[in-house]
Amino acid sequence: MRKMKTSLGVAVTICLAIGFIAGRWSDGSGQRTYAQSALASKAQPARISPTKALADRDMYFPGTEDLAPDEMRITALGTGMPTARPKQAAACFLVELGNGDKFLFDIGSGSHERIAAQKIPYDFLDKVFIGHLHVDHFGDLPTFWLGGTVANRLTPLRVWGPSGSSVELGTAYAMERMKEMYKWDLRTRSGVIDFRGGVLEVNEFPFDGINEVIYKENGVTIRSIPAIHGLDGAVSFILEWKGLKFVYGSDTIPNKWFIEHAAGADLVIHECFLPPTLLVTRQGFAPLEALTVGTQGHTSPEQFGKVMSMIKSRMAVGYHFYNDFDIQPEVLRRVRKTYDGPLSLAVDYMVWNVTKDDIRVRMAAKDEEVWPSPALKEKIAPDLSTSIAFSEFTKSGVEPFSDVVGPIYDEINELYGTNYEPFFKD
Numbered sequence: 001m002r003k004m005k006t007s008l009g010v011a012v013t014i015c016l017a018i019g020f021i022a023g024r025w026s027d028g029s030g031q032r033t034y035a036q037s038a039l040a041s042k043a044q045p046a047r048i049s050p051t052k053a054l055a056d057r058d059m060y061f062p063g064t065e066d067l068a069p070d071e072m073r074i075t076a077l078g079t080g081m082p083t084a085r086p087k088q089a090a091a092c093f094l095v096e097l098g099n100g101d102k103f104l105f106d107i108g109s110g111s112h113e114r115i116a117a118q119k120i121p122y123d124f125l126d127k128v129f130i131g132h133l134h135v136d137h138f139g140d141l142p143t144f145w146l147g148g149t150v151a152n153r154l155t156p157l158r159v160w161g162p163s164g165s166s167v168e169l170g171t172a173y174a175m176e177r178m179k180e181m182y183k184w185d186l187r188t189r190s191g192v193i194d195f196r197g198g199v200l201e202v203n204e205f206p207f208d209g210i211n212e213v214i215y216k217e218n219g220v221t222i223r224s225i226p227a228i229h230g231l232d233g234a235v236s237f238i239l240e241w242k243g244l245k246f247v248y249g250s251d252t253i254p255n256k257w258f259i260e261h262a263a264g265a266d267l268v269i270h271e272c273f274l275p276p277t278l279l280v281t282r283q284g285f286a287p288l289e290a291l292t293v294g295t296q297g298h299t300s301p302e303q304f305g306k307v308m309s310m311i312k313s314r315m316a317v318g319y320h321f322y323n324d325f326d327i328q329p330e331v332l333r334r335v336r337k338t339y340d341g342p343l344s345l346a347v348d349y350m351v352w353n354v355t356k357d358d359i360r361v362r363m364a365a366k367d368e369e370v371w372p373s374p375a376l377k378e379k380i381a382p383d384l385s386t387s388i389a390f391s392e393f394t395k396s397g398v399e400p401f402s403d404v405v406g407p408i409y410d411e412i413n414e415l416y417g418t419n420y421e422p423f424f425k426d
């Protein structure tokens, strides 16, 4: 690992192992690594100047690059396991298209802060596709939904997810109960902020649809295929736009639908779980548990490689394991038993820029001190009459501190030409 201080003052860690993998997939694949791209470039004056910015950058700095009209950018915002850890959130991938559309595929626990780090206004992040209802695939939906309303989202949040084998095992049921669970939270926000972004649109589709269209807008088509994981009610997604095809497996063991319908895609993300030996030695599983979970409930690296050998995508992306310096070589060794094509073993903040001609793999810089983007619409003043619903008991406890709060109101009223008064007065 090397530590690099960027010109923006953002401390960034780059995993050198990525270079190794990039080197592997560049062999004979027609893909260029960053290093090869830089070597191929003729104009290099900025690289030798002590004062000029770099002509080209081997990192992605969110919010600083235009997306070409025919370009797709995919960012890994959660690549880990249900077990929380600082390095890897649970499953979440952002797909951004040159037509301006953005899609989140899964929104697992811990992923919201990584989404925020992309510095994208929440109004642009209004479409979430959930592959199945494991907490590591949709655990951060509540914080993204409700937290987004105080981060200036003014557009309803739209969610797509599969049905289950019964009504109560489907996405719509889960979303309704999520609203119930957060009733207190919802109540506190009404009348206090512009809450248009708190509207939740839920689109449940049959889990057993095979390559059925579940979304078709603005030149983008998304289809679902059944996945085999946990219970009935898990799916994988296929997004097609302008001749580019992106596939997101969510969680599944190898299955015939995936092999048939993901074939020939440009970029395919499929789980690549820890090998059973490591589940035993590092995670404390019993041997039978490790075999069952690692090969019958999830996809081992060898199974992942076999799937990718059959699909032959321009880029195979494996995720859903602890991608550490001592684990990645073993996962890679096992994948390479069954697959020798283009490969990325994903870690959080890995970015793929996909066009017809090129797939460029980099890491994104992370600004730890990110703030919400400004609202994209004019805010509607809330109806204050509905905002304070305290009982007389609670109100009797308020210390209004008018001598302190009054000047704070005066300051705002003077700055913005308003005439507001505090609720609580002495």
Ligand SMILES: [Zn+2]
Residues within 6 Å of the ligand: 132, 134, 137, 229, 230, 251
């Ligand atoms: Zn799962």
Ligand SMILES: [Zn+2]
Residues within 6 Å of the ligand: 091, 134, 136, 137, 251, 320
């Ligand atoms: Zn999972």
